[in-house]
Amino acid sequence: MAAPGSTSGRDWQEYYRRTRDRPPRATTVFALEAFAREGRQALHCVDLGCGGGRDARILLAAGHRVLAVDRSAEAEAALAALPVALRRRLAFRRADLADFTPPPCDLVNASFVLFTLDAVAFARLWARIRVALRPGGRFAGHLLGPADDWARAGRCPWVDRAVLERLVAGYAVEYLDEERCRSVTPRGLRKRWHVWHLVLRREPARPPGEALTSPD
Numbered sequence: 448m449a450a451p452g453s454t455s456g457r458d459w460q461e462y463y464r465r466t467r468d469r470p471p472r473a474t475t476v477f478a479l480e481a482f483a484r485e486g487r488q489a490l491h492c493v494d495l496g497c498g499g500g501r502d503a504r505i506l507l508a509a510g511h512r513v514l515a516v517d518r519s520a521e522a523e524a525a526l527a528a529l530p531v532a533l534r535r536r537l538a539f540r541r542a543d544l545a546d547f548t549p550p551p552c553d554l555v556n557a558s559f560v561l562f563t564l565d566a567v568a569f570a571r572l573w574a575r576i577r578v579a580l581r582p583g584g585r586f587a588g589h590l591l592g593p594a595d596d597w598a599r600a601g602r603c604p605w606v607d608r609a610v611l612e613r614l615v616a617g618y619a620v621e622y623l624d625e626e627r628c629r630s631v632t633p634r635g636l637r638k639r640w641h642v643w644h645l646v647l648r649r650e651p652a653r654p655p656g657e658a659l660t661s662p663d
């Protein structure tokens with residue numbers, strides 16, 4: 448089974464076409480609403496692995512600035528099709544996330560992309576995200592759990608609850624949803640998913656020993 452990051456630009460083009468009109472990810476919406484409740488405006492957002500822009504679009508529409516990052520030229524083309532009024536606050540950087548250092552920002556959005564990196568690159572980028580986020584800033588995105596087909600095949604890094612505990616040190620966990628399901632990917636692959644949906648707020652670390660719980 449192919450790992451999610453190993454596909455060609457042409458495959459992504461098809462993915463972008465199929466997902467372009469889908470609503471933004473729930474994690475992105477959650478983070479956006481949390482900032483809105485705090486009255487925070489004109490934020491600096493970085494959208495890692497932006498794809499066709501389904502998340503970038505709502506961030507731009509809310510009046511925020513977005514640096515969208517993707518290694519695919521097709522992603523850049525997809526974003527170029529956004530309305531001019533939104534594109535005024537958008538910048539695109541074509542880069543491999545394995546070598547990318549996010550600039551200081553208020554939101555790092557990384558939907559369904561971090562598991563395309565190898566374990567070393569993922570660990571490095573995870574640390575850089577923490578450094579980039581200003582206090583009160585948020586991470587919104589997804590990681591894969593050990594029961595995911597791609598994880599079970601050893602094709603991408605995965606995170607169990609114990610590892611997740613370590614990864615979220617230094618953050619308040621605002622949204623945590625563990626999803627296990629079978630579904631067909633936008634490119635027609637039937638697979639078992641095990642996904643952590645996460646929104647984290649950069650804050651002082653939780654006291655040692657405090658349990659990781661879903662904030663219901």
Ligand SMILES: C[S@@+](CC[C@H](N)C(=O)[O-])C[C@H]1O[C@@H](n2cnc3c(N)ncnc32)[C@H](O)[C@@H]1O
Nearest residue numbers: 452496497498517518519542543544558560563
């Ligand atoms: C599964 S798509 C997700 C797109 C979008 N975030 C979404 O939720 O619909 C993964 C995206 O990440 C990009 N990507 C994958 N690995 C990458 C890497 N190492 N560096 C930069 N972009 C990468 C792909 O080009 C693709 O656009």
